[in-house]
Amino acid sequence: MIVPWGEEELVQGNEAIAMGAIASEIDLFAGYPITPSSEIAEILSRYLPALGKKWIQMEDEIASISAIIGGSLAGAKAMTATSGPGFSLMQEGLGYACMTEVPIVIVNVMRAGPSTGLPTQAAQGDVMQARWGTHGDHPVIAMVPCSVRECFDLTVRAFNLAECFRTPVLLLADEIVGHMRERIAFPGEDEVEIKCQPEPDVPIEWYEHYHPTASNVSPMARFGTGYRFHVTGLTHDAHGFPTRKVEEVMAKLGRLKHKITRRLDELEDVRLHGLEDSKVVIFAYGSVYRSALAAQQILAEEGMKVGVFRPVTIWPFPDVTAKKYLDDKEVVIVPELNQGQIIHEVERVTLDAVRIVPVQRIDGYQITPEQIVEQIGEVV
Amino acid sequence: MMAVHLPYEHKYLRHKKKFPHVWCPGCGIGILMGSIIRAIIDLDWKKDDVVVSSGIGCTSRMPVYLDFNTLHTTHGRALAFSTGVKLANPTLKVITVMGDGDALAIGGNHIIHTARRNMDMTAIVVNNNNYGMTGGQFSPTTPEGARTSTTPYGMMEPNFDVCDLMSGAGATFVARGTVYHVMELDRIFKRAMEKKGFSVVEVLSPCPTSFGRANNQADPVDMMESLRDDTVTVKQATKMKQQDLEGKILRGIFRDVDVPEYLDRYEELCQRARERLEMNQ
Numbered sequence: 132m133i134v135p136w137g138e139e140e141l142v143q144g145n146e147a148i149a150m151g152a153i154a155s156e157i158d159l160f161a162g163y164p165i166t167p168s169s170e171i172a173e174i175l176s177r178y179l180p181a182l183g184k185k186w187i188q189m190e191d192e193i194a195s196i197s198a199i200i201g202g203s204l205a206g207a208k209a210m211t212a213t214s215g216p217g218f219s220l221m222q223e224g225l226g227y228a229c230m231t232e233v234p235i236v237i238v239n240v241m242r243a244g245p246s247t248g249l250p251t252q253a254a255q256g257d258v259m260q261a262r263w264g265t266h267g268d269h270p271v272i273a274m275v276p277c278s279v280r281e282c283f284d285l286t287v288r289a290f291n292l293a294e295c296f297r298t299p300v301l302l303l304a305d306e307i308v309g310h311m312r313e314r315i316a317f318p319g320e321d322e323v324e325i326k327c328q329p330e331p332d333v334p335i336e337w338y339e340h341y342h343p344t345a346s347n348v349s350p351m352a353r354f355g356t357g358y359r360f361h362v363t364g365l366t367h368d369a370h371g372f373p374t375r376k377v378e379e380v381m382a383k384l385g386r387l388k389h390k391i392t393r394r395l396d397e398l399e400d401v402r403l404h405g406l407e408d409s410k411v412v413i414f415a416y417g418s419v420y421r422s423a424l425a426a427q428q429i430l431a432e433e434g435m436k437v438g439v440f441r442p443v444t445i446w447p448f449p450d451v452t453a454k455k456y457l458d459d460k461e462v463v464i465v466p467e468l469n470q471g472q473i474i475h476e477v478e479r480v481t482l483d484a485v486r487i488v489p490v491q492r493i494d495g496y497q498i499t500p501e502q503i504v505e506q507i508g509e510v511v
Numbered sequence: 512m513m514a515v516h517l518p519y520e521h522k523y524l525r526h527k528k529k530f531p532h533v534w535c536p537g538c539g540i541g542i543l544m545g546s547i548i549r550a551i552i553d554l555d556w557k558k559d560d561v562v563v564s565s566g567i568g569c570t571s572r573m574p575v576y577l578d579f580n581t582l583h584t585t586h587g588r589a590l591a592f593s594t595g596v597k598l599a600n601p602t603l604k605v606i607t608v609m610g611d612g613d614a615l616a617i618g619g620n621h622i623i624h625t626a627r628r629n630m631d632m633t634a635i636v637v638n639n640n641n642y643g644m645t646g647g648q649f650s651p652t653t654p655e656g657a658r659t660s661t662t663p664y665g666m667m668e669p670n671f672d673v674c675d676l677m678s679g680a681g682a683t684f685v686a687r688g689t690v691y692h693v694m695e696l697d698r699i700f701k702r703a704m705e706k707k708g709f710s711v712v713e714v715l716s717p718c719p720t721s722f723g724r725a726n727n728q729a730d731p732v733d734m735m736e737s738l739r740d741d742t743v744t745v746k747q748a749t750k751m752k753q754q755d756l757e758g759k760i761l762r763g764i765f766r767d768v769d770v771p772e773y774l775d776r777y778e779e780l781c782q783r784a785r786e787r788l789e790m791n792q
C-alpha cells in the first residue's frame with residue numbers, strides 16, 4: 132500500500148501531491164527536474180514502475196507536457212510537475228491541450244521570479260501566467276492548495292476535473308506548501324471518488340471527437356479503441372478536422388469557453404470566514420491564506436472583527452461570490468506573494484466604493500500575520 | 512520486388528472528408544504518403560493499431576488525410592507526443608512524419624533524445640532542404656550556397672547530415688531514400704517500421720514551389736531528375752571511384768543494429784522496482 136489510506140502520517144506537500152496522483156490512478160508521469168517541484172517526480176519514480184505505471188524523465192518541459200498529452204490521447208491518466216521557468220515552457224503544450232480538449236494535470240510549485248529568480252523560495256508570481264500565459268484565449272481551471280492535506284485532495288480533484296471537463300487542470304502550489312511537512316490524516320480509500328471521462332458508446336461511424344452536447348463536453352475515445360479520429364491544434368470541426376468556416380470556428384471556440392463558464396458551480400470552491408459582520412476582509416489564497424487566518428485571530432483577540440475570503444479554485448475567478456460578499460465592505464486587503472495579480476480581479480468584480488489595499492512581498496519570504504495586521508491598522 | 516497495391520491505398524485515405532490536399536503540384540510529400548500506406552499494407556497492420564503523428568509544416572499536414580489514429584501536434588514536438596502515446600499503449604504502432612526544419616531545428620532536442628531512448632517507433636524525416644510552408648526559409652539541411660528567402664546571398668552555415676546525426680544519437684535503424692526511387696522507399700519504410708527499436712528514415716523530396724524556384728529548379732521534373740542523378744545506393748557506391756562519388760548523396764540503409772528496446776527495459780525496471788519495494792516493506 133503506497134497511499135496510507137485512512138492513516139495519519141507526517142508528509143511533505145510535494146509528497147502529498149505524488150500520493151494524490153497515485154490515489155487518482157495516474158498511468159503516466161512525464162517531467163523534467165526543477166526546484167522546488169522535483170520531489171514529486173522523484174517520489175513517483177520510486178512507486179510508478181512498481182505499480183506497472185509509466186514514468187519518464189523527458190529532455191525538457193516542452194517534451195514533458197507533449198508526452199502527457201500524447202499519453203492521455205492513448206488512454207493514460209497523465210500528469211507533469213514543474214515550477215515557473217518550466218511552466219513558461221509548457222505554455223505551448225497547455226494551449227494545445229486546451230484546444231484539443233485533452234485531460235491532463237499540470238502541477239506548478241511556484242517559486243520566486245522573474246527568470247531564474249529565487250529557485251528555493253516561494254512566490255505566487257504565476258497566477259496570471261496560469262490564466263493568460265498561452266497564445267490565444269481560452270478559459271482555464273486552476274486551484275491553489277494551502278496545506279499538505281489539500282495538496283492531496285486538490286490533486287485528486289484536479290484529475291477528476293480534467294476528466295470531467297476534458298481540459299488541462301492546473302495545481303498552483305508554492306514552494307512553502309510544497310516543502311512544508313504536516314501530520315495529516317489521509318482519507319479512507321472509499322472516501323475518495325475517482326471520476327473518468329466516459330468512453331463513447333455510439334457506433335464507430337457516428338463518432339465525433341468533439342460532439343456538441345448540452346455540457347459542451349463529449350465522451351472521449353482514445354487511440355487504439357477502434358474510434359479513429361484526428362487531433363490537431365488547428366481550429367477544427369466536430370470531427371477534429373481543420374476548418375476555417377466561420378460557423379464551425381465559432382462553434383468550437385464557443386464550446387471551449389462555455390464548457391467552463393456555464394458550469395461554474397461545479398468549479399467554484401471558496402472558504403469564507405466571518406464575512407457577515409465585518410467591514411474589513413482579507414482576500415487571500417494559497418499559503419498566504421494561513422497568514423490571513425492568523426491575522427484574523429490576532430485581531431479578534433484585540434476585539435476587531437475581520438473576515439477572510441479564500442478562493443481555492445482561483446481560475447475561473449469566483450466573480451459572483453466575491454462580489455456578493457465584498458461589495459458591502461469598506462476595505463478588502465489582498466496579500467499576495469507578487470507585485471499585484473489577483474488584486475486586479477478583486478478590483479474588477481467589486482464596486483468602486485470598496486477600498487482595495489495590497490500587501491505584497493516578492494523577496495521569497497512569506498507575508499506574516501503581523502504584516503497584514505499592521506496594514507489593517509494603517510488603513511482602518 | 513514489392514507487390515503493387517494501388518487500388519487498396521484509397522482504403523487508407525480519408526478521401527471523402529479531406530481532399531483535395533494542401534500540397535503544391537510537383538511536391539513529393541504525396542508520393543511518400545503512398546509509400547507509407549503500402550508499407551503498412553505489406554506489414555498487415557490494422558488501421559486501428561496505427562498512430563501517425565506529425566509536427567508543423569507541409570509534411571506535417573499528412574496525418575489528416577490518413578485513416579489511422581492521427582495526431583497533428585505542435586512545431587518540433589511530434590516525437591515527444593509519440594513517446595507519450597507509445598508509453599500509454601505500447602501495442603500501438605507509432606509513425607511520426609516531420610519536415611527537416613520541424614525534426615532538426617525546433618525539434619532537434621526531441622529527435623536526439625528519442626533516438627537515445629530507443630523506443631519502438633518510426634520517424635520519417637522529409638528533407639526538402641527548406642521550410643516550405645512558411646515561404647522557403649533556410650533550414651538545418653539547406654545545402655551551403657543555396658538560396659532561400661532568408662539566405663538571399665547563399666546559405667552560409669554548414670548543414671546537418673540527418674543519417675549521421677541519427678546514427679550518432681543511437682537510432683537502431685537509419686536509412687535514406689528519395690521519392691524518385693519509390694519502390695526502394697516502400698521497402699525501406701517496411702524495414703524501418705518492422706524494426707524493433709527507434710528507426711529513422713530520411714526521405715529526399717522536392718519542394719519546387721519554395722526551394723526549387725529560388726534555385727533555378729522551378730520545374731518539378733528537373734528536381735525529380737536531380738534525385739535520380741545525384742544519388743547512388745550504398746551498394747553502388749562501394750563499386751565507384753572516389754572522384755565519381757564527389758557530390759553524390761547515398762541512399763539505402765546505413766545502420767541496423769539490435770539494441771534492447773526502451774519498453775522492454777522498462778518492463779525489467781518495473782520488475783526490479785517491485786522486488787525492491789517488497790524487500791523494504
Ligand code: SF4
Pocket residue numbers: 533534535537538539540569570639643644717718719720721722
Ligand atoms: S511548399 Fe514545397 S513542400 Fe510545401 S507543399 Fe509546396 S512544394 Fe511541397
